[in-house]
Amino acid sequence: MSRERRASKPLRPIARPRLYEQLVEQLVEHIEDAGLSPGDRLPPERELASQLGVSRVSIGQALVALEVQGIIDVRHGEGAVLLETRPEQQVIASLRAHQRRLPEIIEAREALEVKLAELAAQRRTDEDMAAIDEALAFMAAEIDEGGRGEGGDERFHAAVTAAGHSGLLADMMKELSPLILESRIESLAQPGRPKDSLAGHRRIAEAIRSGDGDAAATAMLAHLRLVSDVAVLRWDPDEPEASAT
Amino acid sequence: MSRERRASKPLRPIARPRLYEQLVEQLVEHIEDAGLSPGDRLPPERELASQLGVSRVSIGQALVALEVQGIIDVRHGEGAVLLETRPEQQVIASLRAHQRRLPEIIEAREALEVKLAELAAQRRTDEDMAAIDEALAFMAAEIDEGGRGEGGDERFHAAVTAAGHSGLLADMMKELSPLILESRIESLAQPGRPKDSLAGHRRIAEAIRSGDGDAAATAMLAHLRLVSDVAVLRWDPDEPEASAT
């Protein structure tokens, strides 16, 4: 009985048994690492069993668990195919569902990015901060050369999103950003706008650097308001908003 | 090939493969028929296998499926014990499946609902306001009767979301809300929490009524902070590392 005694942490209820649970984790990890997409097939059970050093029975249990969770569909004679119903991705799928009207896109962007700026201020690593600074420099160079700074703008927002270290919010932003692109180009085409936008970025960056979440959120909100006033935010009670599936 | 049609009933969608799925159904049926309650144990695997005429492996797969769905907890050396069935089955299932990402779900919820509260204050119609008030009254009644007010809580947040009149944000919330349900139940189980939550709702409602977007956003943020801090801290006393900051 080499039980407990470690004394490092206060009495953890031992490790955890349940082989299939560990296999589920490894399989999910493998799916992400290998970049498998919906429709792709997992390796055959026999191969998984030999590679992971377990029996086919245990692999089978893990596949049952994944199937119950709606991550894969196991088809007799064909294999285990990925389907895209993981909860996080269902959220994202709703973004993809319909072509959205610009005002709604801007609202969603505000909701997500303001929160991400706050989180970024609280969680950013030095690497995150370096990426943000690099994006600022890149945008400044673009403007110096007479450009409008779209590339730097996109990099900046991507860097802030990454610094927020929230996988779900980041995934949602990743789906939203293509829709944002059109408003970005339109906004930066206005005279004097690139410089204003860059100044806004700098304020956000400084708030993130100082770790002040509220200030970062405020700065991001002000920036987004400035950027999106090209499209007049107007809402008409009589016009039904596109509802979901 | 004994795949004949029989022509007895019009086109049944083939038979149903997947033995473990049928076993799950039979087991659930047995649980209900036998009137088993939380804490009771299922018959031993060997007995189930012989009674149902299948192998222990198949029984094992069925038990894995039930465990993933949060209906039973299979304990080594002890047996398969029922845990809280009822409508919360699904909730527990998804909570177990995504417990690692619960903090991220809470972050996403904050991002969306704070923005929605702000929009609701700006756009709410009288009908929206009536729905919000009705949700408040419903929750108050639930609490008066000794309940925890989950129903009213859900109605309230749904009403605020609707009052935001942003289709995209509403769709995102619709996908997120099943995941939120988990933390809702956890939170409202805290002593005194339902009343605190209701008070928070009233503050949000008043801000929306007065059309003050900033106040609504602030009130919603404070409310969500209150509600979710419990959800993260108090997950499963048996698993100390579950809080995963």
Next chain:
DNA sequence: ATTGGTTTAGTGGACTAGCCTCTAGGAGAG
């Protein structure tokens, strides 16, 4: 009588070896 260790029956955990069924795709007949 209480405490603490030991034994034991029963249960789930996992593996091996094997055979069956299904699917997809290629070979061959027409």
Next chain:
DNA sequence: CTCTCCTAGAGGCTAGTCCACTAAACCAAT
């Protein structure tokens, strides 16, 4: 070119076997 048939390879399920864990009964020392 089209269709049929065959087959390789995938999952489905089983039987048999052994190991690990839990709880309760049992027993001994205090």
